Amino acid sequence: MMGRPGGLETLKSRCNSSRSLSHSGSYHILDIEIDRGFEPCDSGMCHTVQGDIPLYKYSEVPHFLQGNPYVVHGYRVLLPFNLCVKSLFIWSNETLNIWSHLAGLFIFIYLLLYDNIIVIPANNGSLADHVIITLGIFCFQFCMACSAGFHIFCCHSERASQRWLAVDLTGISMGIIGCYLPAVHYAFYCLSIWRDLYLIIIFVLTGATLFIQLNPNFLKPSWARHRLLIYVGLVAYGVVPTIHWFVENGGWESRVVQLFVPKVIVVYLLGMLAFFFYISKFPERLFPGMFDYVGSSHQLWHVVILVTFLWWHQAGNEILLFRTSHECEA
Numbered sequence: 001m002m003g004r005p006g007g008l009e010t011l012k013s014r015c016n017s018s019r020s021l022s023h024s025g026s027y028h029i030l031d032i033e034i035d036r037g038f039e040p041c042d043s044g045m046c047h048t049v050q051g052d053i054p055l056y057k058y059s060e061v062p063h064f065l066q067g068n069p070y071v072v073h074g075y076r077v078l079l080p081f082n083l084c085v086k087s088l089f090i091w092s093n094e095t096l097n098i099w100s101h102l103a104g105l106f107i108f109i110y111l112l113l114y115d116n117i118i119v120i121p122a123n124n125g126s127l128a129d130h131v132i133i134t135l136g137i138f139c140f141q142f143c144m145a146c147s148a149g150f151h152i153f154c155c156h157s158e159r160a161s162q163r164w165l166a167v168d169l170t171g172i173s174m175g176i177i178g179c180y181l182p183a184v185h186y187a188f189y190c191l192s193i194w195r196d197l198y199l200i201i202i203f204v205l206t207g208a209t210l211f212i213q214l215n216p217n218f219l220k221p222s223w224a225r226h227r228l229l230i231y232v233g234l235v236a237y238g239v240v241p242t243i244h245w246f247v248e249n250g251g252w253e254s255r256v257v258q259l260f261v262p263k264v265i266v267v268y269l270l271g272m273l274a275f276f277f278y279i280s281k282f283p284e285r286l287f288p289g290m291f292d293y294v295g296s297s298h299q300l301w302h303v304v305i306l307v308t309f310l311w312w313h314q315a316g317n318e319i320l321l322f323r324t325s326h327e328c329e330a
């Protein structure tokens with residue numbers, strides 16, 4: 001269903017001028033109006049018709065929802081909390097973004113139970129194995145939940161969108177920790193000093209990333225490239241412990257290196273593919289409007305991130321099996 005552009009203009013223009021209004025508190029009043037179920041109409045603000053979730057074109061939506069001009073239709077705009085939740089079950093341009101990571105959350109809830117009840121006991125794992133695998137999966141679950149939350153509620157208001165963006169970015173940091181934690185623990189299983197050192201460095205780098213988020217400029221669109229560079233740097237740092245691990249284990253001759261280097265290469269290729277979709281806005285850049293609901297770059301980014309986490313989780317289980325079946329050399 002399409003919106004009523006005349007009415008929307010009223011709220012859109014108020015929303016676009018919200019920065020200047022925020023000093024007088026009107027910005028907060030706007031949020032309350034949204035949650036009380038008011039919506040713009042030709043005569044001003046009218047009560048939202050419950051269950052009615054109109055979708056708008058890119059040119060009609062407030063500036064905080066204008067992130068990708070190549071996604072032309074299907075925008076939810078200024079929905080109250082209950083309609084944000086209800087919009088899970090309508091077909092908008094966010095539906096696949098939401099459900100791809102909700103599905104990821106459910107898959108990792110299942111894997112948390114499966115690993116702790118079946119996989120770790122079957123491999124004679126210790127309490128430490130339960131803790132490390134569980135923490136790694138918690139990070140993935142947190143990332144999936146934050147991302148789904150952002151895409152459900154980003155259309156509520158500019159303030160909600162900014163808050164949920166901060167939550168989403170925190171989730172990305174946690175997702176990266178979830179990749180490092182079991183990998184470093186098992187890769188340096190027999191070199192506990194290096195294992196602890198690399199884990200400390202990763203926690204410090206991630207803590208620094210979260211600290212940078214407190215900068216008021218961090219969430220601004222003008223910082224999008226900086227944000228991306230920070231996360232790329234956090235991921236790229238993994239090459240350092242990987243090379244160290246490769247050398248410590250005796251290079252290509254080593255069985256463990258032959259087993260796990262291909263898995264590390266695949267995870268970095270998947271990461272590069274994900275960032276390619278994120279940066280390039282491919283394929284919708286070539287055919288604006290064609291991939292609004294299915295197949296847009298952000299949906300592909302979500303799917304590749306989920307596949308990357310699942311691949312890395314499986315590699316983690318295989319290195320757990322290797323470690324529990326091979327003694328450390330003295």
Ligand SMILES: [Zn+2]
Pocket residue numbers: 097147151298302
């Ligand atoms: Zn997303």
